[in-house]
Amino acid sequence: DAKTTQPPSMDCAEGRAANLPCNHSTISGNEYVYWYRQIHSQGPQYIIHGLKNNETNEMASLIITEDRKSSTLILPHATLRDTAVYYCIVRVAIIQGAQKLVFGQGTRLTINP
């Protein structure tokens, strides 16, 4: 089911931009790319999603390549509280338009002081 590939771990210095890559080479034309993160022992937190255009919100920016086969999540000014596991997810349709999230292993991002 999982159709995304992410590096298992990354480090970033506090205050710098964290760029998390994701490959989703088999993505279909109507599938969205979602990003969630999970801080230890908490539920996953929604960050951002996109279809084909770049997106930005108060948490992050999402850059999707023109062929939609990969994307990058950007945390512009990483803080220690951004240390978490980041999941890139291509949603899988199940029934009546609902979509289950298929989580892979994610990227463990560590922000260093």
Next chain:
Amino acid sequence: DTGVSQNPRHKITKRGQNVTFRCDPISEHNRLYWYRQTLGQGPEFLTYFQNEAQLEKSRLLSDRFSAERPKGSFSTLEIQRTEQGDSAMYLCASSLRLAGGSTDTQYFGPGTRLTVL
């Protein structure tokens, strides 16, 4: 705080006992999902409700598991005759699908951590 609440937050039980977890979604959300997460793994989909109807169940949801959403609001997940392999974090998520909308975002609760001794 996403607005999705789960109770209890932690549950320790002995093998063979029954346990029940509750999820209260964001109030206007018509869709509710249950996921399970074991140590070191990402969450795995278990089941999905649209309003009170359970529309999809994963093969992970054995006969010992049952989920309900009786009035289309809160949901319960019951595990009968618990086994040690049931030890995991059980996560609930909810979303609002609007007519004509192309996607809906799932918001997760804090989870219920089950330990079966």
